[in-house]
Every structure is written in structure tokens, then in C-alpha cells.
Amino acid sequence: MPERVGILVGQEQSFPETFIARVNAHPGIVAELARIGGTPETFQARYRVLIDRISHEVPFYRFHLKAASLAGTYVINDPFWWSADEKFFGYSLAARIGVTVPRTVLLPSKSYIPAIDPQRSLRNLEYPLDWEAIARYVGFPAILKPADGGGWKHVSRVNDMGELLRAYDESGTLVMTLQQFIDFEDYVRCICVGKEFILPIRYDPRRRCYLDQEGYLSASVEAQVLDGAWALNHALGYDMNSVEFAIKDGVAYAIDFTNPAPDMDVNSILPKHFAMVVEAMAGLAVSCVKEGRRNHRGFPFGEYIDAPRRRPPGHAEGFAARRTV
Numbered sequence: 001m002p003e004r005v006g007i008l009v010g011q012e013q014s015f016p017e018t019f020i021a022r023v024n025a026h027p028g029i030v031a032e033l034a035r036i037g038g039t040p041e042t043f044q045a046r047y048r049v050l051i052d053r054i055s056h057e058v059p060f061y062r063f064h065l066k067a068a069s070l071a072g073t074y075v076i077n078d079p080f081w082w083s084a085d086e087k088f089f090g091y092s093l094a095a096r097i098g099v100t101v102p103r104t105v106l107l108p109s110k111s112y113i114p115a116i117d118p119q120r121s122l123r124n125l126e127y128p129l130d131w132e133a134i135a136r137y138v139g140f141p142a143i144l145k146p147a148d149g150g151g152w153k154h155v156s157r158v159n160d161m162g163e164l165l166r167a168y169d170e171s172g173t174l175v176m177t178l179q180q181f182i183d184f185e186d187y188v189r190c191i192c193v194g195k196e197f198i199l200p201i202r203y204d205p206r207r208r209c210y211l212d213q214e215g216y217l218s219a220s221v222e223a224q225v226l227d228g229a230w231a232l233n234h235a236l237g238y239d240m241n242s243v244e245f246a247i248k249d250g251v252a253y254a255i256d257f258t259n260p261a262p263d264m265d266v267n268s269i270l271p272k273h274f275a276m277v278v279e280a281m282a283g284l285a286v287s288c289v290k291e292g293r294r295n296h297r298g299f300p301f302g303e304y305i306d307a308p309r310r311r312p313p314g315h316a317e318g319f320a321a322r323r324t325v
Contacts, residue, residue, distance in 0.1 A: 003289045006034030006047040008061055010054040014266040015278065019051070022282035029289055039064050045071035049288045051240070051281070052077060053261045070301075074293040076239045076284070077260040085236070088147045088177055090258045097235050099228040099254050102180035103138050106147060109173050134178060135161055141181040146174050151259070157181060182253050184246035185217060190229045191262055191269065192241045193280040194287075198229045201273055203244070212270050217247075226253035232257045239284060 005023050011018045016033065023031035034050060035203040050073050055061035065079040094101045109124055117123065134144075144167045145155040154174060156167040168176065189203040189210070200222070200325075202211040218227065229243040232254065242262035266274040287293075 003048045005031040007051040038116040069295040104179045182246040186247040190243045194284040197280040
């Protein structure tokens with residue numbers, strides 16, 4: 001029986017079709033658009049590897065992928081970690097592993113759902129916020145944006161305290177971050193595959209398009225970009241990601257780097273980059289099949305997957321026998 005590789009996709013066309021064809025060129029492996037239906041709590045995994053490019057929009061897929069991972073499927077990217085990850089954690093992690101990021105402050109929501117009683121439910125929340133200290137740390141101009149990214153929505157540039165407070169007052173129940181504005185001279189988006197393949201491409205965030213240009217980075221800035229992207233992907237554990245850097249005064253600031261379903265459309269990333277990315281993703285999928293890779297390393301349940309009836313060390317007598325009335 002051939003090993004199966006499945007891919008879950010949304011509206012994209014060019015990448016899934018080309019990826020499937022490239023993987024199918026390898027003997028003994030069959031790649032296809034994954035088919036997922038009603039899922040019992042225990043089931044035999046249909047796929048050895050699943051490439052996830054849509055579960056952030058279709059929750060049913062995310063739930064299924066977690067169960068598939070338990071059943072032995074290697075999911076790219078790990079659905080357990082993807083569910084837990086968010087942008088502000090990424091900034092905190094980057095700063096601790098030596099990757100330069102803009103100064104960033106996490107802000108509590110301006111307002112809450114009716115079930116939240118401000119007098120009781122928010123007793124742990126500092127109020128009022130020390131806006132002067134926050135502004136001194138971040139500086140103006142700054143960017144106010146949702147802590148979970150928000151996909152370019154609800155993003156405001158604020159130039160002074162008045163604009164900051166007005167924008168914050170309009171943010172509603174969103175958890176926001178205030179971030180140092182980097183008036184960049186250049187911008188790079190790296191498409192990353194398998195933690196090791198890093199393809200830096202010049203990018204224009206204002207027009208939201210890739211640029212087919214070479215030699216635009218100095219050797220020192222290119223080293224910052226490649227080293228930073230490598231460190232972030234290894235620390236975050238992503239096999240498929242994009243990492244963005246804003247370049248200012250010879251410093252590469254990591255701006256956005258938790259994008260586990262990066263744009264891989266041929267019309268976006270341009271044909272020559274597309275060919276390299278497809279080859280890298282196909283090679284990764286084939287390697288995962290041949291190596292028998294598994295997810296959920298480090299999670300407590302991981303040690304029980306292959307031996308579900310084994311009791312923890314030191315509890316050989318069983319829990320039932322140790323109950324007290």
C-alpha cells in the first residue's frame with residue numbers, strides 16, 4: 001500500500017495542484033486533496049502526512065487534525081502549537097532568543113462582553129493604565145494593532161497621545177498591542193520550509209506585492225535576516241511559515257513571523273520563487289513520510305500514544321487501589 005500525503009486548502013489553486021503532482025512523482029507515495037468527514041474518537045489515520053493551509057478558517061479541520069496527529073499523522077504545522085500560538089508571544093520569544101523586534105506593549109481590552117463584571121471580573125487588572133510610561137517606552141509614531149495579528153484589520157498609526165487614546169477607545173473588545181513604528185528603508189518576506197529552507201524575497205507591504213529583485217541586501221543585513229528567520233522557525237517549531245523583516249539603518253527588525261499558512265500562489269510570489277517553494281515543500285513531505293515523523297513532542301500525552309495502557313512510573317499498583325473513602 002502506498003503512503004498517502006494529503007493537503008487541506010482554501011481557495012488557492014496553483015500551489016496545491018503543483019505540489020500534488022510533484023509529490024506523486026515519488027514512487028510509493030500518493031498525494032491528493034485530503035478528504036475529511038465525520039470523525040470517530042478513535043480511527044485509523046488515512047494520511048501519513050497532512051499539509052494544513054486552511055484550518056485557521058475552518059475550525060472542524062483543526063479539531064480533526066489534532067485527532068489525526070494522535071493517530072500517527074504528521075501534520076504540517078503542528079495543530080496543537082498553532083492553536084496556542086499568537087503574535088505577542090512571538091515578540092516576547094524573539095526578544096529572548098536574540099532576534100531584534102520593535103518595542104511592543106500588550107494592552108488589555110478597552111471594553112468587555114456584558115457577562116464581565118468590571119468590579120469583580122477585572123480585579124487583577126491595573127487601572128488606569130500608565131499611558132505615559134507606555135508611550136515613553138514605545139515612542140511615537142507607533143502602531144496600534146490586534147495582539148493576534150488581525151490580518152491587517154483594526155491597525156492604526158498613532159502620532160501622539162491623543163491619537164493613541166482615540167484609537168484605543170475604538171478598539172472594543174480586542175486585545176491590542178502598541179508597537180514602535182519602523183520607518184523602513186527596505187522590507188523582506190522570507191518563505192520558510194522545514195525550518196532549514198529560507199527564501200528571502202523583497203516585498204512591498206504598502207502595495208502588498210513581492211518584487212523580483214536581487215542584491216538589494218547588504219551582506220550584514222542578509223545575515224541578520226537569514227539567522228533571524230532560522231532562529232524563529234526553530235524556536236516556534238514551524239515547518240511552513242513566512243517571516244517578515246523591516247530594514248532600518250542597517251538593522252533587520254522582525255515584524256511578523258507567525259504565519260503558518262503563508263501565501264504560496266504563483267501569481268503572488270512570482271514563478272521562479274514558486275518553483276523553489278514547491279520543490280522544498282514536496283521534499284519536506286516526502287522526507288516526513290520516509291522518516292516516520294510525529295507531532296506532539298513535549299506534550300504530556302505524547303509518551304502514552306504508543307503505549308496507552310502503561311501506567312506512569314511509580315504507580316504500578318494502579319490508581320483504583322489507592323483511592324481513599
